[in-house]
Amino acid sequence: xNITVEQIAIQAREASRALAAASGAQRAKALDAxxxxxxxxxDALMAANDADVAAAKNNGVPAPFLKRLAVTEKIFAxxxxxxxxxxxxxxxxGRVLFGRTMPTGLKVSKISVPLGVVAIIYEARPNVxxxxxxxxxxxxxxxxxxxGSESLGTNRVLVKAMQEAVTEAGLPATTVQFIDSPEHSxxxxxxxxxxxxDVLIPRGGKSLISAVAQNTRIPVLKHYNGICHQYVAASADxxxxxxxxxxSKTERVEVxxxxxxxxxxxxxxxxxxxxxxxxxxxxxxxxxGCKRVLEILPDIxxxxxxxxxxxxxxxxxxxxxVNGLDEAIEHIARHGSGxxxxxxxxxxxxxxxxxxxxxxxxxxxNASTRLSGGGDYGMGAVVGISTDKLHARGPVGPEELxxxxxxxxxxxxxx
Amino acid sequence: xNITVEQIAIQAREASRALAAASGAQRAKALDAxxxxxxxxxDALMAANDADVAAAKNNGVPAPFLKRLAVTEKIFAxxxxxxxxxxxxxxxxGRVLFGRTMPTGLKVSKISVPLGVVAIIYEARPNVxxxxxxxxxxxxxxxxxxxGSESLGTNRVLVKAMQEAVTEAGLPATTVQFIDSPEHSxxxxxxxxxxxxDVLIPRGGKSLISAVAQNTRIPVLKHYNGICHQYVAASADxxxxxxxxxxSKTERVEVxxxxxxxxxxxxxxxxxxxxxxxxxxxxxxxxxGCKRVLEILPDIxxxxxxxxxxxxxxxxxxxxxVNGLDEAIEHIARHGSGxxxxxxxxxxxxxxxxxxxxxxxxxxxNASTRLSGGGDYGMGAVVGISTDKLHARGPVGPEELxxxxxxxxxxxxxx
Numbered sequence: 165x166n167i168t169v170e171q172i173a174i175q176a177r178e179a180s181r182a183l184a185a186a187s188g189a190q191r192a193k194a195l196d197a198x199x200x201x202x203x204x205x206x207d208a209l210m211a212a213n214d215a216d217v218a219a220a221k222n223n224g225v226p227a228p229f230l231k232r233l234a235v236t237e238k239i240f241a242x243x244x245x246x247x248x249x250x251x252x253x254x255x256x257x258g259r260v261l262f263g264r265t266m267p268t269g270l271k272v273s274k275i276s277v278p279l280g281v282v283a284i285i286y287e288a289r290p291n292v293x294x295x296x297x298x299x300x301x302x303x304x305x306x307x308x309x310x311x312g313s314e315s316l317g318t319n320r321v322l323v324k325a326m327q328e329a330v331t332e333a334g335l336p337a338t339t340v341q342f343i344d345s346p347e348h349s350x351x352x353x354x355x356x357x358x359x360x361x362d363v364l365i366p367r368g369g370k371s372l373i374s375a376v377a378q379n380t381r382i383p384v385l386k387h388y389n390g391i392c393h394q395y396v397a398a399s400a401d402x403x404x405x406x407x408x409x410x411x412s413k414t415e416r417v418e419v420x421x422x423x424x425x426x427x428x429x430x431x432x433x434x435x436x437x438x439x440x441x442x443x444x445x446x447x448x449x450x451x452x453g454c455k456r457v458l459e460i461l462p463d464i465x466x467x468x469x470x471x472x473x474x475x476x477x478x479x480x481x482x483x484x485x486v487n488g489l490d491e492a493i494e495h496i497a498r499h500g501s502g503x504x505x506x507x508x509x510x511x512x513x514x515x516x517x518x519x520x521x522x523x524x525x526x527x528x529x530n531a532s533t534r535l536s537g538g539g540d541y542g543m544g545a546v547v548g549i550s551t552d553k554l555h556a557r558g559p560v561g562p563e564e565l566x567x568x569x570x571x572x573x574x575x576x577x578x579x
Numbered sequence: 580x581n582i583t584v585e586q587i588a589i590q591a592r593e594a595s596r597a598l599a600a601a602s603g604a605q606r607a608k609a610l611d612a613x614x615x616x617x618x619x620x621x622d623a624l625m626a627a628n629d630a631d632v633a634a635a636k637n638n639g640v641p642a643p644f645l646k647r648l649a650v651t652e653k654i655f656a657x658x659x660x661x662x663x664x665x666x667x668x669x670x671x672x673g674r675v676l677f678g679r680t681m682p683t684g685l686k687v688s689k690i691s692v693p694l695g696v697v698a699i700i701y702e703a704r705p706n707v708x709x710x711x712x713x714x715x716x717x718x719x720x721x722x723x724x725x726x727g728s729e730s731l732g733t734n735r736v737l738v739k740a741m742q743e744a745v746t747e748a749g750l751p752a753t754t755v756q757f758i759d760s761p762e763h764s765x766x767x768x769x770x771x772x773x774x775x776x777d778v779l780i781p782r783g784g785k786s787l788i789s790a791v792a793q794n795t796r797i798p799v800l801k802h803y804n805g806i807c808h809q810y811v812a813a814s815a816d817x818x819x820x821x822x823x824x825x826x827s828k829t830e831r832v833e834v835x836x837x838x839x840x841x842x843x844x845x846x847x848x849x850x851x852x853x854x855x856x857x858x859x860x861x862x863x864x865x866x867x868g869c870k871r872v873l874e875i876l877p878d879i880x881x882x883x884x885x886x887x888x889x890x891x892x893x894x895x896x897x898x899x900x901v902n903g904l905d906e907a908i909e910h911i912a913r914h915g916s917g918x919x920x921x922x923x924x925x926x927x928x929x930x931x932x933x934x935x936x937x938x939x940x941x942x943x944x945n946a947s948t949r950l951s952g953g954g955d956y957g958m959g960a961v962v963g964i965s966t967d968k969l970h971a972r973g974p975v976g977p978e979e980l981x982x983x984x985x986x987x988x989x990x991x992x993x994x
Contacts, residue, residue, distance in 0.1 A: 531989030574946030
């Protein structure tokens with residue numbers, strides 16, 4: 165790298181000033197141009213990605229990792245589509261969040277503005293490179309990308325194409341920058357740039373996120389994974405409940421909004437648990453039950469205390485019988501991670517109580533936990549799902565990468 | 580203290596659950612009851628405060644500090660009024676911030692909820708005790724107060740009265756707690772309670788705030804003071820500009836939104852600077868000027884480079900002549916603290932450009948910097964003015980002490 169991380173950060177800060185003055189139309193034009201440039205460089209991109217994948221394979225990188233690294237035709241199409249979608253979304257910048265004329269004549273308004281400079285630290289998947297750039301640029305932020313070292317060649321092509329696109333749209337090339345170095349030390353350098361970077365978003369395992377959060381003064385949007393629950397209430401439609409539970413657990417097991425613990429009301433247990441066992445056996449999911457579950461399903465693995473705090477990210481489901489709504493909510497408060505928790509019920513009162521009292525980023529009623537996320541909430545591309553309560557909670561899209569400013573217009577107003 | 584700080588934090592977390600289930604009417608009732616209780620215990624409060632002031636005086640505490648510690652009749656009336664005002668404000672909890680039915684039938688909404696547990700570390704002024712409790716309770720948060728050790732007796736009476744009030748309203752007494760110990764070690768204990776506390780708000784000098792932010796994993800809302808600017812544009816109404824500048828600088832000098840640096844357009848300098856000198860002489864404010872200011876006002880103190888980064892909080896004003904709007908904005912970007920900055924102009928284009936490009940929590944047009952704040956923005960009681968860009972920026976009132984949750988209601992929706 166013939167440029168320091170600090171210089172990259174300074175350039176990003178300068179670019180963010182130009183972006184703050186750019187119109188939403190100009191930013192949308194840049195996003196559309198990015199999509200077009202990606203199509204233009206497709207051959208070069210695929211060749212670079214093939215080379216990255218081959219090198220990683222030679223280095224003995226495991227197969228699931230190689231899979232995440234590869235840009236397939238499907239993923240390429242998705243990358244282009246996400247950029248076009250971002251271009252078409254309403255502008256998150258310049259929204260009037262509040263406005264009032266005070267009795268003194270002072271006109272006060274609260275207007276959404278870009279955060280400034282966003283840095284994203286992530287691992288293999290090259291689609292994060294374009295997704296993150298799309299969300300950041302949509303919200304008027306300059307972005308610094310630090311992808312996995314295995315995807316350097318791929319990212320080099322992607323970022324060059326995106327830089328050409330933003331330049332065509334009249335924005336600084338440094339709107340989108342990436343750290344073109346396999347060295348881990350550059351991450352440490354990045355964490356020191358609190359003078360220039362407004363927010364850091366680490367995407368990856370819990371250890372990466374903790375390490376980042378503990379070693380920087382830059383605010384970090386944390387995206388810890390989820391210990392997600394469904395509670396099957398006594399009043400639940402058991403057929404619907406079964407479909408939702410199976411989908412929540414098995415549609416994809418290794419993701420943060422997959423189901424990890426099922427709570428079944430004692431009044432529903434005798435009917436529901438045998439249905440659950442049959443369905444989960446078919447899907448190859450191991451059940452681990454509390455004592456009361458074992459009374460009904462004696463052949464399954466007994467759950468230990470540790471199971472209730474476990475995020476399996478695997479075809480395992482812990483199951484507990486609870487005495488009603490209060491016990492379910494209490495269990496979630498004690499063992500949940502505040503990510504996504506749902507209830508299956510036909511009772512309006514129970515749905516109301518559960519959604520009011522469960523303190524999680526997403527609270528669902530009669531819906532799969534897999535639906536908690538940007539796409540299914542109509543937000544388009546997101547850079548992750550925040551488990552923080554300050555600033556952004558849940559999916560982080562363009563609106564969540566905004567701050568605001570207060571503007572007060574007077575006519576010589578004094579205090 | 581016969582209770583540990585951790586126990587206080589656990590109790591606050593438990594109280595926050597009860598608060599999440601309480602209605603806005605119940606919280607408003609508690610706030611009104613607090614105001615009434617304050618009136619009921621007025622004699623005891625005044626006696627306790629007299630004792631605190633006398634003890635501080637004996638300990639040689641300086642006069643300005645004693646002044647902040649004293650609960651005068653005026654301050655007492657203000658404390659009661661703020662509680663009543665908070666009761667009457669619209670409920671910040673349960674606002675629908677966004678709502679949509681997706682094509683799949685999933686009904687998605689984003690609802691404001693309390694943050695949970697708020698801890699406030701502050702110094703002498705006892706009115707912070709009631710103000711902070713008012714803002715926290717209005718937004719459904721449990722609050723832990725750590726006031727200055729000199730005000731322990733006063734705070735003991737205040738907190739007991741507030742606890743009786745919340746109990747009368749059917750809320751846990753532990754909704755409002757304070758750390759009844761003069762030991763500094765309790766602050767260190769408080770900083771460790773990241774399991775139970777959602778946000779820390781330190782109110783005081785920069786060193787206190789930095790020390791807190793660097794020694795805790797709890798998110799901190801930082802309220803650094805301000806290096807505030809006014810820019811007198813060439814087009815400004817100079818008479819209005821003078822009134823606004825004098826008010827910005829002198830209405831109160833020791834506060835975060837007082838003016839510290841004045842930028843004067845070169846086209847206005849020759850007319851404006853002599854007027855400024857006369858007015859500031861009258862108010863006893865020392866001017867420190869750049870070379871170009873000294874050409875017009877040769878008798879004032881020359882400004883050094885360090886002056887542009889100085890927050891005087893004193894009757895001193897640094898003054899610089901700039902070549903137009905761009906140089907003014909550039910100066911503010913380089914030397915400002917992102918707190919409050921204003922322009923004095925009659926040009927719509929200049930006002931537009933300045934408000935768009937200056938990246939500060941409050942940007943003012945033809946108004947005193949002293950107006951940036953909760954009261955003059957119509958927010959009622961606030962717990963401070965945030966200089967962060969994430970979460971809350973500018974005045975922190977009840978809405979800013981809220982997070983949100985996503986609620987998604989389906990009818991068996993799967994992914």
